[in-house]
Amino acid sequence: MSLLDDLAAVGRAPGGGYARHVFDRADTELREWFREQAGRRGLDVETDRNGNLWAWWGEPGPDALVTGSHLDSVPGGGAFDGPLGVVSALEAVSRLPARPARPFAVVVFAEEEGGRFGVPCLGSRLLTGALDPDRARALRDPDGVTLAEAAARAGVDPARLGRDDEALGRIGTFVELHVEQGRALDVPVGVGSTVLEHGRWRFSFTGQGNHAGTTILADRRDPMLPAAEVVLAARRLASTVDGRATVGRLVPRPGGTNVIASTVDLWLDARGRSREVVAELTDAARAAAAAEGCTVTVTEESYGGTVTFDPALCDRLTGLLGAPELPTGAGHDAAILAAHTATAMLYVRNPTGISHAPEEFAEDADVEAGVVALTRVLEDLST
Structure with missing residues (x-):
């Protein structure tokens, strides 16, 4: 919770909630925070060609075990959507008894919400080639700034935006933790099954x-x-x-x-x-x-289209955690990656059932349960 508290003042929206969008001032501050926290845990951070952040524990390599989420928000969004997954991933790194035997990374995807340039999961879509880079470069925010211009100002070469086979090829398994965005979960932690079209x-x-x-x-x-x-x-x-x-x-x-x-x-x-x-x-x-x-x-x-997360991986996680499977109508970077690698999601209970609004919430005890679950999953998958 102290890590979430670190972010509480970043990107506050005038009307309530948060306004954190790719390559804006709040996003820059959040990225610096992530670099600092990753460094404290011995992780080496690099930015890929699409503005996604990768914090590697040891040398990058193939068949990597990757976890993480995003730090951006919708306009007026809540404090948990995205950051909870990143904070939980960093805390899980601190709790793992040893460095995983396989390559391991924590990732922060750029512009998952599409709050600035209108396309959700922008970073993961570019990474996987699901979004044409020419179209992406021409996207404009409400002030008329193109993605190409914003990326260049942030130190990301817009000419290199697009499918990144090197980064994509490293991901062997991706597990994303996220606050639940409805009221379908009646236990602290659930395992994702599908995402609606x-x-x-x-x-x-x-x-x-x-x-x-x-x-x-x-x-x-x-x-x-x-x-x-x-x-x-x-x-x-x-x-x-x-x-x-x-x-x-x-x-x-x-x-x-x-x-x-x-x-x-x-x-x-x-x-x-x-x-x-x-x-x-x-x-x-x-x-x-x-x-x-x-x-x-x-x-x-x-x-x-409708996404079904890797059935064998989901069965493994539900068996390990004794947690129910949960379908969702919310999109996630994990759903974009599902067509390319084994992916799974963990959800943490949201008692309000409200998301994309300031009332979004998770109890401290459920946040802790999510971290415990993610740590167990990463330890189980680490070999």
């Missing part, structure tokens, strides 16, 4: 900007109306297929109170039969836009 899409509506006071309703081409219809339709459609659909971000331009917007962009997060929902939603968006004299384009920004 999920993706993010941008709906861009274009109309005609105009004066809010002088433009009669019949003369308006207001993109906010079809955008609002999509927000409501997303909820209705998701409920019909037992899926999940959320519009958490909507940006009108120019954004004046007394101005009819000229464009409205909204971002849809859909999980569980997400492409089915998006296909129907696209038809609804086009019809609503046409009725208002507007146009709409739909862009897929990220997508991942």
